[in-house]
Amino acid sequence: MAKYEAKTSSYKIISLLGQGFDGKAEVHLAKYLPTNEMLAIKKFDMDKIKEEAQLVEREIILTRQLQHPRIISYHLAFVNGPSVWVISSLMAFGSCRDLLSRYFNDGLPENAIILILRDVLDALDYIHKKGFIHRAIKASHILISATGKACLTGLRYACPMVVNGKWQKSIHSFPASTAGNLNWLSPELLEQNLLGYNEKSDIYSVGITMCELANGQEPFAGTTTTLMLTEKVRGCAPQLLDCVTFPRGLALESSGDCDSKSIENRKFSEDLHSVAELCMQRDAYYRPTAEQLLTHPLFKSHKKSMPLPDLLKPALPMSDRVAYNKDDVTNLDTINRLSQMEIYTCEWDF
Amino acid sequence: MPLFGKSQKSPTDVVKALKEAVNSLEKGDKKAEKAQEDVSKNLVLIKNMLYGTSDAEPQTDIIVAQLAQELYNSNLLLLLIQNLNRIDFEGKKDVAQVFNNILRRQIGTRSPTVEYICTKPEILFTLMTGYEHQDIALNCGTMLRECARYEALAKIMLYSDDFYNYFRYVEVSTFDIASDAFSTFKELLTRHKILCAEFLETNYDKVFSHYQRLLNSENYVTRRQSLKLLGELLLDRHNFTVMTRYISNPDNLKLMMNMLKERSRNIQFEAFHVFKVFVANPNKPKPILDILLRNQEKLVEFLMRFHTDRAEDEQFNDEKAYLIRQIKELKAVQGH
Numbered sequence: 001m002a003k004y005e006a007k008t009s010s011y012k013i014i015s016l017l018g019q020g021f022d023g024k025a026e027v028h029l030a031k032y033l034p035t036n037e038m039l040a041i042k043k044f045d046m047d048k049i050k051e052e053a054q055l056v057e058r059e060i061i062l063t064r065q066l067q068h069p070r071i072i073s074y075h076l077a078f079v080n081g082p083s084v085w086v087i088s089s090l091m092a093f094g095s096c097r098d099l100l101s102r103y104f105n106d107g108l109p110e111n112a113i114i115l116i117l118r119d120v121l122d123a124l125d126y127i128h129k130k131g132f133i134h135r136a137i138k139a140s141h142i143l144i145s146a147t148g149k150a151c152l153t154g155l156r157y158a159c160p161m162v163v164n165g166k167w168q169k170s171i172h173s174f175p176a177s178t179a180g181n182l183n184w185l186s187p188e189l190l191e192q193n194l195l196g197y198n199e200k201s202d203i204y205s206v207g208i209t210m211c212e213l214a215n216g217q218e219p220f221a222g223t224t225t226t227l228m229l230t231e232k233v234r235g236c237a238p239q240l241l242d243c244v245t246f247p248r249g250l251a252l253e254s255s256g257d258c259d260s261k262s263i264e265n266r267k268f269s270e271d272l273h274s275v276a277e278l279c280m281q282r283d284a285y286y287r288p289t290a291e292q293l294l295t296h297p298l299f300k301s302h303k304k305s306m307p308l309p310d311l312l313k314p315a316l317p318m319s320d321r322v323a324y325n326k327d328d329v330t331n332l333d334t335i336n337r338l339s340q341m342e343i344y345t346c347e348w349d350f
Numbered sequence: 351m352p353l354f355g356k357s358q359k360s361p362t363d364v365v366k367a368l369k370e371a372v373n374s375l376e377k378g379d380k381k382a383e384k385a386q387e388d389v390s391k392n393l394v395l396i397k398n399m400l401y402g403t404s405d406a407e408p409q410t411d412i413i414v415a416q417l418a419q420e421l422y423n424s425n426l427l428l429l430l431i432q433n434l435n436r437i438d439f440e441g442k443k444d445v446a447q448v449f450n451n452i453l454r455r456q457i458g459t460r461s462p463t464v465e466y467i468c469t470k471p472e473i474l475f476t477l478m479t480g481y482e483h484q485d486i487a488l489n490c491g492t493m494l495r496e497c498a499r500y501e502a503l504a505k506i507m508l509y510s511d512d513f514y515n516y517f518r519y520v521e522v523s524t525f526d527i528a529s530d531a532f533s534t535f536k537e538l539l540t541r542h543k544i545l546c547a548e549f550l551e552t553n554y555d556k557v558f559s560h561y562q563r564l565l566n567s568e569n570y571v572t573r574r575q576s577l578k579l580l581g582e583l584l585l586d587r588h589n590f591t592v593m594t595r596y597i598s599n600p601d602n603l604k605l606m607m608n609m610l611k612e613r614s615r616n617i618q619f620e621a622f623h624v625f626k627v628f629v630a631n632p633n634k635p636k637p638i639l640d641i642l643l644r645n646q647e648k649l650v651e652f653l654m655r656f657h658t659d660r661a662e663d664e665q666f667n668d669e670k671a672y673l674i675r676q677i678k679e680l681k682a683v684q685g686h
Contacts, residue, residue, distance in 0.1 A: 050616065289404075348648065349644045
């Protein structure tokens with residue numbers, strides 16, 4: 001904690017990596033000048049953030065109270081002008097969503113999915129045992145480091161299971177500002193009925209995320225929210241698309257954006273299909289816990305895989321040597337300066 | 351009782367073992383590593399007795415009562431809090447969970463732990479200074495807010511000298527700690543309406559001279575949060591006396607008028623909600639009225655253009671229209 005200084009002059013912003021939180025947060029690649037370490041800085045523009053300010057606070061406080069190698073850690077958060085800067089390690093491959101959108105439109109190879117999945121389950125096991133439900137497991141909340149470790153982020157949607165000094169059996173609160181996560185959420189969470197939901201809701205989301213990683217897009221993408229909800233409540237389990245679940249004949253009917261050839265020609269292992277199926281069972285009671293899933297044969301048979309960075313080629317980890325667009329930063333600076341130029345001419349007489 | 355495996359340790363044994371471990375951790379002798387391990391292990395045992403685990407229910411009320419009694423008698427709660435910085439990361443959170451559960455214990459309408467802490471206020475004072483130390487600040491925060499739920503404990507904290515340190519804690523450079531300190535600060539000032547109103551009335555000068563600093567803070571988040579809280583405090587009917595006093599001071603009005611023009615739209619908006627109280631006051635003292643009159647036209651023009659994009663916020667637009675009308679109709683009072 002004390003390692004990083006809470007002043008902007010210690011950090012040199014190098015380029016814009018992306019946006020988050022509905023455009024109210026920006027992630028920058030930066031260098032920590034005292035040590036030349038490359039870092040990610042997330043800047044929340046608090047003046048654009050109104051009621052959600054609490055979410056930002058919650059995310060930062062909760063992330064600071066969790067320590068696990070598979071959960072992104074925030075080294076420091078401090079206020080600079082109207083924004084909050086959050087300093088964290090650089091996750092050089094970006095999020096799994098970025099990887100899918102840029103390099104793997106039809107999905108990641110099975111070995112990569114397994115390595116990522118194992119890390120996510122590891123993180124989730126810890127989160128659940130510490131008494132929290134994540135409530136936003138999805139590819140965009142899984143970040144990959146330069147060495148190929150997957151880390152979970154997105155904790156602003158999480159909620160505690162320990163309420164009023166008791167460990168609750170079920171939770172009824174609906175997460176705030178969650179419109180972008182609905183496709184990943186479990187039927188019982190979405191139903192919002194008296195039975196509520198528990199940490200098994202995250203396991204369902206793991207299943208949806210597996211589909212997203214395998215297919216390139218989450219199931220129900222592009223369908224209406226009502227249809228998505230009725231399908232989930234009906235118990236329709238989405239699948240990992242390959243030659244088994246997506247036979248040749250079906251290709252004509254589908255109007256998907258992905259290349260149906262590559263889907264017809266690939267085959268995921270039975271274990272992978274089985275894990276996805278276990279996760280997306282309609283009845284939460286039958287879904288395994290994260291700990292139980294980690295003992296699935298899928299992970300046992302998989303000790304000798306290639307390291308993740310090799311599996312992710314042609315994607316390359318970001319570093320200060322990778323070419324970046326300097327204009328991004330210059331433009332941002334200009335925009336920021338312009339937006340601050342609004343001048344008040346009115347002077348009060350006291 | 352489990353049928354297999356080690357038999358359950360009794361509350362007396364666990365508390366004893368934990369106390370010994372914390373004591374040797376405090377001494378920091380050669381066995382520190384072993385002590386650390388023992389502290390963590392016994393904390394988990396106590397936590398599991400209270401909360402249960404995925405395969406075990408929490409212990410029965412009788413066991414929990416025994417455990418609580420042992421904790422009081424051994425003075426262990428204070429010892430744990432005093433040594434919180436020496437306990438490992440997960441152990442610190444376990445201390446908070448154990449504390450928060452024991453605190454909520456009830457026998458009928460009595461809260462025995464609350465009664466116990468009233469006799470040992472050092473527990474509260476030690477927790478309150480927890481914000482001085484980065485690595486325990488958030489853990490202390492969760493315990494403090496649980497304590498603040500009880501009026502008796504909130505009173506001890508509000509009336510302690512340490513309370514004024516919060517005006518510093520809410521402004522520290524680390525965002526998470528400042529925000530957490532602010533939540534605690536707000537809880538203390540708003541939770542028990544009558545207690546809070548009395549506190550603010552009797553300590554008006556001291557509290558508001560400190561509060562002024564927050565409103566002028568260089569830290570944007572502090573400024574915004576404290577301004578918002580000020581609006582909430584003044585508009586709470588329990589704080590009527592405090593509000594009347596606040597809106598009689600022309601310096602406060604000047605500050606709000608300047609904040610209306612701040613660059614940040616959120617701050618402008620929060621300032622509006624304090625400013626409106628000055629204008630709506632039917633018995634404006636002369637200095638207040640003079641300032642409003644001197645700026646009558648400017649204010650009307652300013653408010654006409656103020657946050658016009660909030661077309662959907664009906665209440666805001668009604669209030670704004672009301673203020674404009676009030677300001678237009680202002681007349682100098684004769685004979686004062």
